[in-house]
Amino acid sequence: MSSVSLPRHVHRVLSRGREYYYYQEGRGTPHAGERIKLPNDPQTPEFWQAYRQARGISGLPVPNTINALIDTYELAWPTLQRKLSKGTQEQYRRNLKPIRKAWGHLPASSLRPSHVDKLIRKIGAERPGAANNVLDALRAMCRWANGPVELLSHDPTQGVAHFAKGEGHVPWTQEQLAFAEKTFTGALRRFYFLSRYTGQRISDVVRLGPNDEDGGGFSLRQKKTGARPWCPIFPELEAEIATWERRPGPYLIQEEGKSAGKPFSENQMWKVFDRERAKHPVLAGAKPHGLRANAVIRLRAAGYTALQISDMVGMSVEMVEHYCRHADRKASGQAILKEYRERNETQIVKHWKNGKQE
Template sequence: MTPTWWGLCMPRRHQKANISLPKSVHRIVSRGKEYFYFQKGRGTENPGSRIALPKDPHSPEFWAAIQQLRGASISMPADTFSAVLDEWILQLRASGELTDGTISFYEQSSQIARKAWGALSPRGLKPLHVQAVMNGLSGKPGAANNFLSTMRSFSKWARLNEHIDANLTEGITPRKSENGHKPWTVAQIEAAKEKLSGVVRRGVILYLYTGMRGSDAVRVGPEHIDEGGFALTTQKKKRAVYCPILPELEEEMKSWDMSPPGPFLQQEGRKAGNKYTRKLFSRHFAEQRDQIPELAGVTLHGLRCTAVIRLRRAGLSIGQIGDIVGMSMATIERYCRFVDKKASGKAALAALIKSEKKPPTVKRRKTVKQKPSDII
C-alpha cells in the first residue's frame, strides 16, 4: 500500500524497551529517544549523582556498567569462577527472557558459590564440591535447594559455553523439606475474607481462586478477560495459560472497577494507581497478616498450593490443572500427593464398608425330583 502524505508526516511512535530495570536505574524519553541513567536515592532529599548508561539495555555492556556502579567486582581475572558467574548473570539480564526477580534469586543463591570458589578456575570444580556445600546447608533445606537450583542453571549455561567440562550437579538430589509453603485451612481463608481490607484482600481472593504466581497476579487486569476466563502468558515460564473465572471469584469481581486500564491490583494511598511488584504486594500483605492471629505463618504462595488442591478435589486431571495455573506436572503432583492419597484411602474404605454390608448369598436348596412310586 502506498503511504499517504499525512502518514509520512506523522511522527514515528517510539517503542519502549521491554525489559525490567533494577533499583537505581531509570529510563527517560526525550524527543522520541530513550536514555538510561544510574542514580541512587532519586526522589529523596539526598540523591546521588546521575550517571549515563549505555543506550542498549539488551547489551552486556549495559549491565556490566550497572554492576560496576553498584559496587560489584568485575575486575576478577577472566579464568576464575567469579568472572564466569558475572558473565552468566550479565547475559541473563541482557537476554530479557527472565524476570528481574528470577535473576535476583540466582544472584543471591550464587553468593555461597562465589565465596567458596570465587578465585578458583571453574574447570576444576566437580559435583563433589557442590555436594560439600549442600552438606554444609543440612540445617537449611530451603537454602540448599535454592543453591542447587541455581547451580543447575549455571552449570547448563557454563557447559554450553565451554567454561566447564562436566555437569556440576550430576547425581545430586534436592533436600527433603517438611516445611515449605503450606495450603491455607478453611478457617484461615474465612479469616482473610473477613479481616483483610482494601487491595490486599482483593489480591488474596485473586491468588486463591486462580492459583497464579505473584508475578502474574500483579499484572492481570480487565484486558486479560476472555470468554469467562483469564488468558495470559506467564511472566516466569512464558507459558500461555487460560484460567477460568470461578463463580466465587466472579461474585467478588462484581464490586471491582473494570473501567480503568491496567492491573486489578494497584497501590492505594499516596501512590494510588501505581502498579505493584510481587515483592511490594507481599510486603503489604505481610503488614496486614501480622495483625491477624488466625493468619500467623501463612504465605501468599501457600494460596497457590490451596488453589491447586481445590481444582484437584473438583475432579480435574493434573494436565488440566497445569493448563490453568501454568505449573509443571511434577509440582502439581507434589502439591496434591496427600490429597490424592487421602481420596484414594477414603474410596477404599467406602468400598470395604459396602462389601461388608452386602447381604449374604442365600443358597437355594436342591430340589429332589420325586419318583411316582414315592407318592402316596
C-alpha cells in the same frame, strides 16, 4: 585449588606497583609478533575475550576463574536457544552469589564435586531450600559450560544431591479461608479472591487487571517463568469482580498514604497482608503462596488432571502433584473406606429371634 595461570603467549609486566598484561607470540625471539595490550584483570570475561581476539578467535571468552565463568554464562543468556525468563535470570544471578563468594577467584577447572557437596551441605544445614536453589543454578551453568561451548571438561555438580523437599507452602485451612472471605475488605479482599481462584503468585496477582481478561479467563505472562497460562474466571471470582470498579490498570490499587491510587508492588502487598495477619490469631501460619496450593487442590478435587491444572495455573505438573498428594491420598483412602463399608453391608447376615439365619 591453585592461583590463576596465564594462557600461552601472555606475559605480565609489573611497573610502578601496577600489573599489565600483553599478548605476544614468539616473545624474546627474532620472530616476535605484535605486542597487544590486554585488560589488566585476567579474572574477567573482557580479558579472555581480548585474548581470543588477539589470537584471531571470535566468539565467547574462555574463562579461567569461576567468577569469569559465571560472568560468561550471564553474558550468554540472550543467545541461549532456550531463553531464560527475567525471573529465572534474577534467581540464577542471586543463587550463584554463594558460588562467587566461595570460589570466585579460583580456577573453574579445579572445582570438584567434593567442593560443591561441602558447600551445599553447609548452606543446607539451616536452609535446605536455599541450598537446593544454589545447586540448581550451578548445575544449569555447568550443563551449559559442558555443552557445545566447551568451556568445561567436567561437571562439578555430578553426584551432589538435593536436600529432600519439604511439604511446600501450606494451604490455608477452611477456617482461615472462611475468615478471610468474611473479614477482608478493599485491596486485601481483591488480592485474596484473585489468589485463591487463579492460583497465581503474588508477583503476578498484583499485575492482573481487566486488560488481562481473555474470553472468560485471564491470560498473563508470568513474571518468574515467562509462561502464559490461561486461568478460567470461576463463578466465585466472577461474582466478586462484578462488584469492583472497572478502570484501566491492575485491580489492586493502593488506597492510603502518599501512594494512594498507585499499583501495588509485591513487597507492598506483602506488608498489607502481614499487618492484617498480625491482628488475627486465626491467620497464624497463613501465607499468600498457600492460596496457590488451595487453588490447585480445589481443581484436583473437582476432577481435573494434573496436566489440565498445569495449563490453568502455570505450574509444573510435578509441582501440582506435590501440592495435591495429601488431598489425593485422602480422597483415595475415603474411596476405599466407602467401598469397604458398602461391601460389608451386603454381607451382613441378619438373625431371627429364634436364632435362625434370615
